[in-house]
Amino acid sequence: MNYLIIDGAQGEGGGQVLRTALTLSMLTKQAIEVVNIRAKRKKPGLLRQHLTCVLAAQQVCDAETAGVELGSNHIRFAPKQIKAGDYHFAIGTAGSTTLVCQTVLLVLATAKQPSTITFEGGTHNGMSPSLCFFEHCYLPALAKMGVHCELTVTKYGFYPAGGGKWQLTIYPCETLKPFAHFAPPTKDAKKAIKVLVNKLPGHVAKREISTVKQYLDWTGAETTITQVESIGAGNSLQLQITSDTHNSIFEVIGQHGIAAQKVALKAVEQVTQFTQSAAAVEEQLADQLLLPLALAGKGEFKTSEPSLHSLTNAEVIKTLLHVEITFTQLDDNLWQVSLTDT
Known part of the structure; x- marks a missing residue:
């Protein structure tokens, strides 16, 4: 069998190389051999999460596999029919x-x-x-x-x-x-502050919200605090901006020993950088959109400076789909992402 070799050490050298390669292998029916899996991580190879990705892909298409075990840095994956x-x-x-x-x-x-x-x-x-x-x-x-x-x-x-x-x-x-158009948020775009909490004092969420409103002047933003069910303590602060075409979410997960104000200020910084860039799509969604954009065969959007994660993802997509995702700088922190044939 002819296996296309994918180097997991390329670019960022993390799990995204493996996941994108698996997805495109199934969609193109191309057998792949992924080597150097997560080579640039402190614990390289397949951890539980990545192993589950491979096993999930295997079940979905009855793939023939080799090397699929915890810690493995080299697998073979030959897809069959998607079911x-x-x-x-x-x-x-x-x-x-x-x-x-x-x-x-x-x-x-x-x-x-x-x-x-x-x-x-x-x-x-x-x-x-x-x-x-x-x-x-x-x-x-x-x-x-x-x-x-x-x-x-x-x-x-x-x-x-x-x-x-x-x-x-x-x-x-x-x-x-193809997504026809991604519009940047207007000045009067709808804004929301959402906090999910579990097994934490009630003042944590309130302090996060008050800090956000103070530094972003989001006095009219919709605010919600939701007590969620979870086996462990948790805190998620989410700032959402809704444009005419899509939602942008900036989320910071609270950690033990990190003050509520610091959690809020980190989210504030993310929003401020985004709104000052005139971008339509924030960094995290931009990365997630590359694969559906390539599969649709057409599309473009404006975002902030692409992360190494996005650049690596684009290279894996190019290897398996033979389409090129280009990143063109338009301003100090504004980039155009476009799709072209190779």
């Missing part, structure tokens, strides 16, 4: 369930029947897109491209305890449509 169904993927740690989901979401959307997946593990760990970002930012953007899903949360999973549980139903999508 809809009811799936259950449990990480067993606080690792990101949303990243496991993104590995198979666009793949299952190409199936002829709906699929329902139950995920167990982490939902908010501060090191990857959270379930809230996934639900309120990423999924609405996908819906405008023709991918429709329904999400139900049973329990949240904050780092380090994990223990989250949620379910996603993915409906068939015949054709992925």
